[in-house]
Amino acid sequence: MAKAHHTRFDCSPGCSVEAAIGLIDGKWKSVILFHLLDGTLRFNEIRRQIPAVTQRMLTNQLRELEADGLITRKVYAQVPPKVEYSLSPLGLTIKPILTALKAWGDENIGLYGKPKQTATDLQAASIPA
Amino acid sequence: MAKAHHTRFDCSPGCSVEAAIGLIDGKWKSVILFHLLDGTLRFNEIRRQIPAVTQRMLTNQLRELEADGLITRKVYAQVPPKVEYSLSPLGLTIKPILTALKAWGDENIGLYGKPKQTATDLQAASIPA
DNA sequence: CAGGATCCGGGCGGATACTG
DNA sequence: CAGTATCCGCCCGGATCCTG
Numbered sequence: 083m084a085k086a087h088h089t090r091f092d093c094s095p096g097c098s099v100e101a102a103i104g105l106i107d108g109k110w111k112s113v114i115l116f117h118l119l120d121g122t123l124r125f126n127e128i129r130r131q132i133p134a135v136t137q138r139m140l141t142n143q144l145r146e147l148e149a150d151g152l153i154t155r156k157v158y159a160q161v162p163p164k165v166e167y168s169l170s171p172l173g174l175t176i177k178p179i180l181t182a183l184k185a186w187g188d189e190n191i192g193l194y195g196k197p198k199q200t201a202t203d204l205q206a207a208s209i210p211a
Numbered sequence: 212m213a214k215a216h217h218t219r220f221d222c223s224p225g226c227s228v229e230a231a232i233g234l235i236d237g238k239w240k241s242v243i244l245f246h247l248l249d250g251t252l253r254f255n256e257i258r259r260q261i262p263a264v265t266q267r268m269l270t271n272q273l274r275e276l277e278a279d280g281l282i283t284r285k286v287y288a289q290v291p292p293k294v295e296y297s298l299s300p301l302g303l304t305i306k307p308i309l310t311a312l313k314a315w316g317d318e319n320i321g322l323y324g325k326p327k328q329t330a331t332d333l334q335a336a337s338i339p340a
Numbered sequence: 341c342a343g344g345a346t347c348c349g350g351g352c353g354g355a356t357a358c359t360g
Numbered sequence: 361c362a363g364t365a366t367c368c369g370c371c372c373g374g375a376t377c378c379t380g
Binding site: 124125126137138140141157161162163164165 | 341342343344
């Protein structure tokens with residue numbers, strides 16, 4: 083797992099959840115993977131899709147994703163350099179998670195990063211107590 | 212968002228993914244939420260479910276989850292103290308994500324935290340290139 | 341274009357001690 | 361039981377400069 087961001091998990095039932103999260107957390111990984119769902123992207127293309135990421139971090143996260151086998155890095159021997167990133171077969175399998183995240187985010191989060199409905203709102207709306 | 216672990220996200224398409232992840236990352240949150248799927252738990256019950264977490268971290272993460280409206284904290288005025296944590300209505304809505312994570316983890320990760328099949332394996336198995 | 345190298349501060353998170 | 365308080369090391373991640 084590259085550098086083991088989560089130090090370690092001694093397994094209890096929820097272990098695989100932890101492990102799964104371990105692969106897609108890391109501040110930018112999920113967003114990167116999400117954008118790669120649309121297809122292959124070059125380095126600076128990803129940067130443009132995620133303006134807030136620094137090139138250092140982008141390189142880092144891409145390296146870790148590659149080390150974890152989630153993405154594939156293809157280098158073209160030419161100048162100026164051209165490097166393409168795409169989801170590996172394993173990476174493709176996390177699509178359900180990403181779309182679930184996206185769906186949930188779209189549903190429950192405003193554009194400001196704040197939950198748009200509070201627990202109380204939802205209580206009144208859907209759940210009968 | 213409590214203390215804004217992810218500083219901020221200036222929104223591009225994948226923003227809501229980032230935002231969603233922002234709520235469930237934080238080293239232990241996903242596991243905590245996952246265990247709360249089974250129902251209400253007391254503080255030390257959660258600790259026992261997640262041996263690797265320290266009480267400091269557990270308190271932290273619980274506070275953040277509460278601030279984000281994902282869990283509910285119920286304090287019983289009695290001694291010795293009794294505090295129960297449970298998923299809020301909003302928290303319940305992330306169940307699909309958690310189960311997706313669990314499913315993916317169970318499927319693709321061994322008990323050691325390493326992906327059990329490499330990209331190459333999967334390539335040979337399913338995808339024709 | 342796609343990075344590598346270095347410097348550096350902030351905060352995440354562990355360990356320990358104390359409390360209502 | 362369910363925390364709070366404090367100290368502190370580590371490394372995450374930003375900023376900047378350099379390269380094939």
